[in-house]
Amino acid sequence: MKYNFDEIVNRRNTYSMKWDGGELIKKMRLTERYDENTIPLFTADMDLPVPQPLVDALHKTVDHRIFGYSVFPNDYYEAIQHWFKKRHDWDIKKDEIVYSPGTVHALNVAVKAFTKQGDGVIIQRPVYPPFTRVIESNGRQVRNNALITDENGYYSIDFADFEAKAKEENTKLFILCNPQNPTGRVFNREELQKLTEICDRNGVLIFADEIHGDLIRSNHSFIPIAKAASSTEHIITFTAINKTFNVAGLHCTNVIITNPELRKTFTNELGMQLASPFTISALIAVYNHGEDWLEQLKEYIDGTMEWVVEFLAERMPKVKVRIPEGTYIMWMDFSSYGISPKEVHDRIYNKANVILEDGIMFGEEGLHYQRICIPSPRPMIKEAFERIAKEFEDLN
Numbered sequence: 001m002k003y004n005f006d007e008i009v010n011r012r013n014t015y016s017m018k019w020d021g022g023e024l025i026k027k028m029r030l031t032e033r034y035d036e037n038t039i040p041l042f043t044a045d046m047d048l049p050v051p052q053p054l055v056d057a058l059h060k061t062v063d064h065r066i067f068g069y070s071v072f073p074n075d076y077y078e079a080i081q082h083w084f085k086k087r088h089d090w091d092i093k094k095d096e097i098v099y100s101p102g103t104v105h106a107l108n109v110a111v112k113a114f115t116k117q118g119d120g121v122i123i124q125r126p127v128y129p130p131f132t133r134v135i136e137s138n139g140r141q142v143r144n145n146a147l148i149t150d151e152n153g154y155y156s157i158d159f160a161d162f163e164a165k166a167k168e169e170n171t172k173l174f175i176l177c178n179p180q181n182p183t184g185r186v187f188n189r190e191e192l193q194k195l196t197e198i199c200d201r202n203g204v205l206i207f208a209d210e211i212h213g214d215l216i217r218s219n220h221s222f223i224p225i226a227k228a229a230s231s232t233e234h235i236i237t238f239t240a241i242n243k244t245f246n247v248a249g250l251h252c253t254n255v256i257i258t259n260p261e262l263r264k265t266f267t268n269e270l271g272m273q274l275a276s277p278f279t280i281s282a283l284i285a286v287y288n289h290g291e292d293w294l295e296q297l298k299e300y301i302d303g304t305m306e307w308v309v310e311f312l313a314e315r316m317p318k319v320k321v322r323i324p325e326g327t328y329i330m331w332m333d334f335s336s337y338g339i340s341p342k343e344v345h346d347r348i349y350n351k352a353n354v355i356l357e358d359g360i361m362f363g364e365e366g367l368h369y370q371r372i373c374i375p376s377p378r379p380m381i382k383e384a385f386e387r388i389a390k391e392f393e394d395l396n
C-alpha cells in the first residue's frame with residue numbers, strides 16, 4: 001500500500017496535546033500565544049496517519065465491544081522478538097521482555113529500583129529533559145557528561161570526562177539516549193563498546209533509552225547497545241512502538257533485561273502491569289505488518305530533512321543545522337544571529353506563531369538552539385519555515 005504523507009489530517013478536538021493543549025502548553029511556559037493558526041512542532045509525535053494494518057487491528061478490537069482486563073498472548077512476545085531479530089539482528093528471549101505503560105514511567109521506576117538517595121547518575125546533555133527530572137525528583141544527583149560539538153554541529157562523547165564521572169564513588173548509573181534526542185547522533189559500535197567497557201570497569205549500570213532506534217536515516221545504521229557490548233549483564237534497554245509507529249497515546253514500552261536478578265528487582269518495583277486490548281493488538285499489528293509503512297515513512301522524513309537544510313541555507317543562512325543520523329528531530333543553532341535566546345523565542349513562537357522547543361530545556365548546552373520535530377505533512381513544515389524565515393529577514 002502507498003501512503004500519502006502529504007495529507008493534512010485535522011487533529012483538533014481529538015485530545016491531542018499538540019493541537020488541543022493550549023492552556024497546558026502555555027503553563028509549561030513554552031509560549032504566550034496559542035490559537036487556531038498556531039503550528040505546533042514541539043513534541044515528538046507525528047501528524048501522519050499510522051499503518052493501515054494497525055487501523056484494521058484496532059477496528060477489530062473495537063468491534064468486539066468488550067474491553068476487559070487483558071493478558072499478553074504469545075503473539076505479543078513473538079512480534080517483539082521477530083521485529084528486533086529482523087530489524088536489528090538482536091535475539092531477545094521472551095522472559096527478558098517486561099511491559100511498562102511508558103518509557104519515562106519505566107525509567108522512573110528503574111531509577112528507584114537500582115539507586116538510592118544521593119547516588120550519582122550520568123547523563124549526556126543536551127538530552128531529553130525527563131532524564132534530569134527522573135534523577136532529581138528521586139533525590140539522585142546528575143553527573144553531566146556533556147556532549148561536545150565541533151564547528152559542523154557534529155556531537156561526540158568526551159570519554160575522559162565520562163570515565164572520570166564513572167569513577168566517582170557514588171556514581172551508580174548511566175542513562176544513555178541512543179539515538180540521541182535532541183542531537184540526532186546514533187552512536188557507533190566503537191563508541192558503544194567504549195561506554196560499556198568504562199561502565200563495567202567502574203560498576204556502573206546502563207539504562208539505554210533506544211526508543212528512536214527504528215528512525216534512522218537511510219544511509220546510517222543503528223546498533224542496540226546490547227549487541228555492541230561484550231556482556232549484557234549490566235544493561236537494561238528501553239524499547240517502544242510509540243515513536244516508530246506514532247502511537248504514543250497507546251502507552252506501550254518494552255524493557256529488555258537479560259540479567260534475571262536485575263529483572264526481578266525491576267519487576268518488584270514496577271508491580272504487575274496490564275495493557276489495554278488496544279495496546280496489545282496495536283503492537284502485534286505494527287511489529288508484524290508495519291515494516292512497509294516504516295520504510296515509506298523513513299524516506300519521507302529523509303526528504304523533509306533535505307528540504308529543511310536547503311531552505312535554511314537559502315533563506316536563513318545563519319542557522320546552523322545538519323541532517324541527524326537518526327530521530328525525526330532537527331537541532332538548530334541560532335547563535336550566529338547575535339540576538340538573545342529570548343528574542344529568538346519571541347520571533348518564532350509569538351510572531352511566526354510556530355511552537356518549537358527552546359534548547360535550554362535540554363540543558364544549558366542548548367541555550368542558543370531550537371528543537372523542531374518534523375514528522376508532519378511537508379506542506380505544514382514548509383509553511384512553518386516560511387513564517388519563521390519572514391521574522392528573521394531583517395537579520396540576514
Ligand SMILES: Cc1ncc(COP(=O)(O)O)c(C=O)c1O
Nearest residue numbers: 044102103104105128181209242
Ligand atoms: C528519548 C525519549 N525517551 C522517552 C520519551 C517518552 O516516551 P514515553 O512516552 O514512552 O514515556 C521520548 C519522547 O519524546 C524520548 O524522546
